[in-house]
Amino acid sequence: MDNLGLEEGNTQTNQISQTGKLPGVFEVNPNLPIPKYLDETYWWAYLHPRGVNFFDKTLIVDSILFGNYRKLRDAVITEITHTPGNVLQLACVYGNISLRLADSIKPNHHLDVVDIAPVQLQNLSKKITTQKNIYLHHQDAGELNLNQQKYEHVLSFFLLHEVPDDLKVKILQQAIDHTAEGGKLTIVDYHKPRGYTPQRYIMYPVLKYLEPFALAMWHNDIRKWLPESDRIQSLNKTTFFGGLYQKIDIQL
Numbered sequence: 001m002d003n004l005g006l007e008e009g010n011t012q013t014n015q016i017s018q019t020g021k022l023p024g025v026f027e028v029n030p031n032l033p034i035p036k037y038l039d040e041t042y043w044w045a046y047l048h049p050r051g052v053n054f055f056d057k058t059l060i061v062d063s064i065l066f067g068n069y070r071k072l073r074d075a076v077i078t079e080i081t082h083t084p085g086n087v088l089q090l091a092c093v094y095g096n097i098s099l100r101l102a103d104s105i106k107p108n109h110h111l112d113v114v115d116i117a118p119v120q121l122q123n124l125s126k127k128i129t130t131q132k133n134i135y136l137h138h139q140d141a142g143e144l145n146l147n148q149q150k151y152e153h154v155l156s157f158f159l160l161h162e163v164p165d166d167l168k169v170k171i172l173q174q175a176i177d178h179t180a181e182g183g184k185l186t187i188v189d190y191h192k193p194r195g196y197t198p199q200r201y202i203m204y205p206v207l208k209y210l211e212p213f214a215l216a217m218w219h220n221d222i223r224k225w226l227p228e229s230d231r232i233q234s235l236n237k238t239t240f241f242g243g244l245y246q247k248i249d250i251q252l
C-alpha cells in the first residue's frame with residue numbers, strides 16, 4: 001500500500017491513534033475501487049483535481065448552502081463538544097469543519113475521518129497544520145474496518161444525499177454499529193423545505209439534475225434507512241433555513 005499525506009519534516013509522526021495510523025497519513029487500499037455511482041455522477045465535484053481545488057473553499061461551500069455553512073458547522077461542533085470522546089466522521093467534507101472539529105475536542109481524544117476517494121483524503125491531509133489528532137482512513141463508509149472501535153460521536157455531514165438508497169442503509173448501519181453506548185450519531189443533510197419558501201423552487205431542479213440521490217432526503221424520513229435497533233434511545237430533528245436543511249441527533 002502507498003503512504004500518502006505526510007510531507008518531509010512533518011512532526012506529526014510521533015503520535016499513533018488507537019487504529020494504528022499516523023496523524024494526517026493514510027494508506028491507499030488498491031482493492032477499494034471508486035464506486036460506479038461516484039465516478040459517473042460526482043467525478044466533477046469530488047474526483048477531478050480541479051473540482052476539488054474549486055469547491056474546497058469555505059466561501060464556495062457557504063454560497064452553495066445559501067450562507068448556512070457556518071451555522072450548520074457550528075451546530076455540529078456544539079453538539080459534539082457536549083459529548084466528550086473520540087469522533088468518527090463519515091467522509092471528507094469541503095470547508096474547514098474537520099479542522100474546527102479536531103480543534104474543539106479534548107486533546108486526549110481524536111477524530112477519525114474515512115473516505116473512499118484517495119484524492120479527498122489527500123486534500124484533507126494537506127489542510128492539516130497544527131492538528132495532531134486527525135487520523136485518515138481509506139475506507140468505504142458502508143463497510144468499515146476500524147478494528148471494532150466505538151466512538152462517542154459519529155458524524156455524517158451532507159453525505160447521505162450523495163449516495164443511493166441501498167448505501168444509505170449500509171452507512172447508517174455502520175454508523176450505529178460504531179457508536180458507543182451512551183454516544184450519539186449526528187446527521188446533517190438536505191430536507192424538504194416548507195412550501196412557501198423560495199429555496200424550495202430553486203433547489204428542486206438543482207438536486208434533480210445534479211444530485212440524483214438527494215431528493216430522497218426530501219421525500220422520506222431518515223427512519224426509512226435506519227436499522228431497527230433497540231440501542232436507539234431517542235431521535236431529535238432540527239431544521240434550518242425554511243426546512244431546507246436538517247440536523248438529526250440520535251442518542252444511543
